[in-house]
Amino acid sequence: MRATLRWAHADLRTHRGEALFIVLATAGIVASLLLAMALFGYATNPWQRVFSQTHGAHVVIHTGPSADAYKLAGLDGVRSVAGPYPTAAGTIASRGARASVELRGAVEPPATGRPLLISGRWLDPATADGVVLESSLARALWAEPGDTLTVPGTARTLTVLGVAESAEPRYSPGERSGLVWALPSAVQHTAGRTGQVIGLRLTDPDDTDYTVQRAVTLLGSGAVTDVSPWQQTRAEAQGGNRLLGQVLGLFGLGALAAAALAVHGAISTRIRGHLRDISVLKAIGFTPGQVVRIFLLQHVAFALLGAVLATAITQALGSRIPGRLGDAVGVWQGLPGHTAALFAVPVAAVLFIAATTGLAAWRAGRVPPVPGLRAAAPLGGRLSGLAREALGLRLPSPLVLGWHKAFTRRPRSLAAVARLALPLLLIVVAMSAWTTIDRFHNRPEQIGLAAALTVRADESLSDADVRAQLARNPQVTAVHPGVEVAALVPGQTGTIALRGLGTHQDPYPFSLAEGRPAHGPDEAVAGQGLLDLLDVRVGDWVRMTVGTQPQILHIVGRSLEPENGGRVISTSLDTLRENDPELRPTLYQLRLRPGADAHTVATQLATAAHGRFDVHAVANPADGLSSLRGVVVGLIAVLALIELIELLTAIGGTVREGERDLLALKAIGLTPRQITAVTVTATGCTALAAVLVGTALGLPLAHWLIDTQGRSSGIGAGIAHGPSPGLLLLFGAAAVLGAAALAALPAARAARRRLADTLGAVA
Structure with a gap:
C-alpha cells in the first residue's frame, strides 16, 4: 500500500x-x-x-359568516394560521370578459399563504376600491395593474393595484371562483354571499385529513362550506x-x-x-x-x-x-x-x-x-485508397491526413463520435421543443386555434344582429356562429363535446392532421382524444345522444383539438340544424387580422355592445408552457457544458496519440503549422461527424417524442415542428468551428515539442 x-x-x-x-x-x-x-x-x-x-397553507377552510373560525388556531398540529378573513361572492368584468370571484378582506399580506406579487403593488388604505387579483384570474380578465374593473348590475368600479400568485386553487370558469384581495370595507359593500376563510399551516402535512375532521367537528358540519387540502390543490395544478x-x-x-x-x-x-x-x-x-x-x-x-x-x-x-x-x-x-x-x-x-x-x-x-513497439507508420497505419487518391489530386496534405487520422481507428473513432453526438442530439431535441412552442404562440391556426376570440351574446339579440355588429369591427375578418353541447356516447359514463361551427357556405377552418374537411351532410372531424375514447378511426360512423335526440356522424378527418383533452367532435351548424331546425347559435368564433391585438378588439366589441357581449380569448395550450422556453435555454447550456467536457477529452486524446506520429510527420517534411492543421482537421472531422449523427437522429426523435406527447394529451400527432435549416446549419457550423478553435492551441504546442521528448513518448 x-x-x-x-x-x-x-x-x-x-x-x-x-x-x-x-x-x-x-x-x-x-x-x-x-x-x-x-x-x-x-x-x-x-x-x-x-x-x-x-x-402556503396546507388546508384552506371556508365557513359561514357566524362560525367562530378563530378556534381552529388552537388545534393540535397547527403551526400557523392565515386569517380568518371575511369573504363575499361577486362578479366582475373587464374588457368584455366576466368572472365570478371571491373577494377576501385583508389589510396587510398574511405571513401564512402570503400572496406573491408579480406585478403592481399591495393594497393601499388610501385607495378604497383597490384590489389585487390572483394571476389566473387576471389572465382570464386580461387585467393589469391600473385597469378598472366593473361590477355588473351596479355602478361600482374597482381598480387593479397588483397581480399576485397564490398556492390556493386557481380560477376555473364555471367551476371555481377567482380570488380577489380587497380591503375589508370593500368586501362589506359587496352584495353577494358572505362568509369567512382561514388557512392552516400544519406541523406535519400528512395529518391534513385528520386536521380537517377535527376542524369540522369543532365548528360543526353546517358551518364549513368548502375545504381545499393541499394534496388536491397540488394535483389540480x-x-x-x-x-x-x-x-x-x-x-x-x-x-x-x-x-x-x-x-x-x-x-x-x-x-x-x-x-x-x-x-x-x-x-x-x-x-x-x-x-x-x-x-x-x-x-x-x-x-x-x-x-x-x-x-x-x-x-x-x-x-x-x-x-x-x-x-x-x-x-x-x-x-x-x-x-x-x-x-x-x-x-x-x-x-x-x-x-x-x-x-x-x-x-x-x-x-x-x-x-x-509500435511501428512508426504515419497516423495509425497505411493510408487508405481514398486518402492516396486525394493526395494524388493535390489536395492539401494536412486536410487529407487529418481526415485519415480522424477515422483510421474505427472502434475508437466511432466511440468518440458517439460520445460527442449524444449531447448534440439532445440539443437538437431541445431546439425542436422550442420551435414547436414558438409555433403554438405565433401560428395558433396551425394547431387548431384559428379563432382568437369567443363571443357569447345576450339572448335578446338575434343572430343576424350579432353577426352584423361583430362584422363592423375592421379587425374582424370572419365570424363563425356555432354551438357546443355535451353529448353522451352509448356505453360511456362520461360525456364528450359536440360542436357545430360555421356553415356549409362558410365552413370553419379546422386544422386537419389526417383525412379531409367535413363538407357534406352528417360529416364531422374529431380530435385524437375522442378517437381513442371510442376506439374508432377516420372513416367510421359514431352515434351519440344530445339530450333525447340521437346524432349519427361520419368522421372524415382528424383535427388538432387543444381543448377538452381532444374529446371533441366538430361538424357544421347546418348539420346540427337538421335534427333541430330551431337551433340558434350560442357562441361566435372570431378570426382577426394578422397582428391585431385580441385585448384591444375585445374591449372595442364589449364597448360597442354596451355590455351585451361576453368576450373571451381562446385559450392557447402554449400559455402554460411559457416557462419551458427559459428551461430549454438552461438545458441547452447544461448539455453544452457536458459537450465541452467531452470535446476537451477528445482533443486531449487526439493530441496525445498525435505525439507518437510526430516523428513520422516531420520525416515526410510537414512543418509544425501543417502538423497543427492535421490535428485541428482531425478534431473538426470528428465534430462534423457528431453533428451529422446528432442532427440525423435528433430530428426524427424530437418529432416522435412531441407527437407522442400530443397523442397522449388528446391534441393528436402532427404538432411537432423542427428548427429551420438555417438554424441547424448555424448550429452545426458553430459546433465544428468551436471544436477546431479549441484544438488549435494544444495541437500547436504539441507540434513544437522537441524531438527528444517525442522519442521518449514512443519508446
Whole structure:
C-alpha cells in the first residue's frame, strides 16, 4: 500500500494538468446534473415553487359568516394560521370578459399563504376600491395593474393595484371562483354571499385529513362550506405539467447518459496515455491488482474532490447565475427534497465514476510488462485508397491526413463520435421543443386555434344582429356562429363535446392532421382524444345522444383539438340544424387580422355592445408552457457544458496519440503549422461527424417524442415542428468551428515539442 500511495503521489506531481482536468470535468458534470435537477423541479412543479415561496397553507377552510373560525388556531398540529378573513361572492368584468370571484378582506399580506406579487403593488388604505387579483384570474380578465374593473348590475368600479400568485386553487370558469384581495370595507359593500376563510399551516402535512375532521367537528358540519387540502390543490395544478415532466425527464436521463459517457471517455483516455507507466509498474513487480487499485483510488479521489467542489459552488453561487437558470436554482433550494438531491446526485456520480474507473483500470491491469513497439507508420497505419487518391489530386496534405487520422481507428473513432453526438442530439431535441412552442404562440391556426376570440351574446339579440355588429369591427375578418353541447356516447359514463361551427357556405377552418374537411351532410372531424375514447378511426360512423335526440356522424378527418383533452367532435351548424331546425347559435368564433391585438378588439366589441357581449380569448395550450422556453435555454447550456467536457477529452486524446506520429510527420517534411492543421482537421472531422449523427437522429426523435406527447394529451400527432435549416446549419457550423478553435492551441504546442521528448513518448 505504501508503494501504491508513493507512486500515486509521484504520478500526481508529474501529471498535474491531467489530474486537474479530471477534477474539473467531474465538477462540471456533477454541476450539470444538479442544475438539471433544479430546472426539473422549477419547471415541472410550479405549484410547489409558489407554495414554498408564499409559505402556503396546507388546508384552506371556508365557513359561514357566524362560525367562530378563530378556534381552529388552537388545534393540535397547527403551526400557523392565515386569517380568518371575511369573504363575499361577486362578479366582475373587464374588457368584455366576466368572472365570478371571491373577494377576501385583508389589510396587510398574511405571513401564512402570503400572496406573491408579480406585478403592481399591495393594497393601499388610501385607495378604497383597490384590489389585487390572483394571476389566473387576471389572465382570464386580461387585467393589469391600473385597469378598472366593473361590477355588473351596479355602478361600482374597482381598480387593479397588483397581480399576485397564490398556492390556493386557481380560477376555473364555471367551476371555481377567482380570488380577489380587497380591503375589508370593500368586501362589506359587496352584495353577494358572505362568509369567512382561514388557512392552516400544519406541523406535519400528512395529518391534513385528520386536521380537517377535527376542524369540522369543532365548528360543526353546517358551518364549513368548502375545504381545499393541499394534496388536491397540488394535483389540480400539476395536471397541466405532464409535458414538462416528460420532456425534462427525458433530458435528465439523456444528460446523465452523456455525462456517463464523458466520464468514461476522460478516464479511458487518461489510462491509455499511461500505458508506458503501467508497463514500468508491471516490470518492477506490481501485480495487476495493485495496478487496478492505483488507478481506482486516484480517480475516486479526483471524483470525490470534483463532486464536493461542484456541490459547494452550486449551493453557494447557483442562485446568482443570471437569467432563468439562477432563478431555478434559487427556487429549487427552497423545495422539499432539495437536501436529498444535493446529497444523492454527487454520491451517485462518484459511485458511477468508481464503476467506470474499475472497468478501465481492470483493462490497465492486463497490460503486459513489455509492450510491443509500435511501428512508426504515419497516423495509425497505411493510408487508405481514398486518402492516396486525394493526395494524388493535390489536395492539401494536412486536410487529407487529418481526415485519415480522424477515422483510421474505427472502434475508437466511432466511440468518440458517439460520445460527442449524444449531447448534440439532445440539443437538437431541445431546439425542436422550442420551435414547436414558438409555433403554438405565433401560428395558433396551425394547431387548431384559428379563432382568437369567443363571443357569447345576450339572448335578446338575434343572430343576424350579432353577426352584423361583430362584422363592423375592421379587425374582424370572419365570424363563425356555432354551438357546443355535451353529448353522451352509448356505453360511456362520461360525456364528450359536440360542436357545430360555421356553415356549409362558410365552413370553419379546422386544422386537419389526417383525412379531409367535413363538407357534406352528417360529416364531422374529431380530435385524437375522442378517437381513442371510442376506439374508432377516420372513416367510421359514431352515434351519440344530445339530450333525447340521437346524432349519427361520419368522421372524415382528424383535427388538432387543444381543448377538452381532444374529446371533441366538430361538424357544421347546418348539420346540427337538421335534427333541430330551431337551433340558434350560442357562441361566435372570431378570426382577426394578422397582428391585431385580441385585448384591444375585445374591449372595442364589449364597448360597442354596451355590455351585451361576453368576450373571451381562446385559450392557447402554449400559455402554460411559457416557462419551458427559459428551461430549454438552461438545458441547452447544461448539455453544452457536458459537450465541452467531452470535446476537451477528445482533443486531449487526439493530441496525445498525435505525439507518437510526430516523428513520422516531420520525416515526410510537414512543418509544425501543417502538423497543427492535421490535428485541428482531425478534431473538426470528428465534430462534423457528431453533428451529422446528432442532427440525423435528433430530428426524427424530437418529432416522435412531441407527437407522442400530443397523442397522449388528446391534441393528436402532427404538432411537432423542427428548427429551420438555417438554424441547424448555424448550429452545426458553430459546433465544428468551436471544436477546431479549441484544438488549435494544444495541437500547436504539441507540434513544437522537441524531438527528444517525442522519442521518449514512443519508446
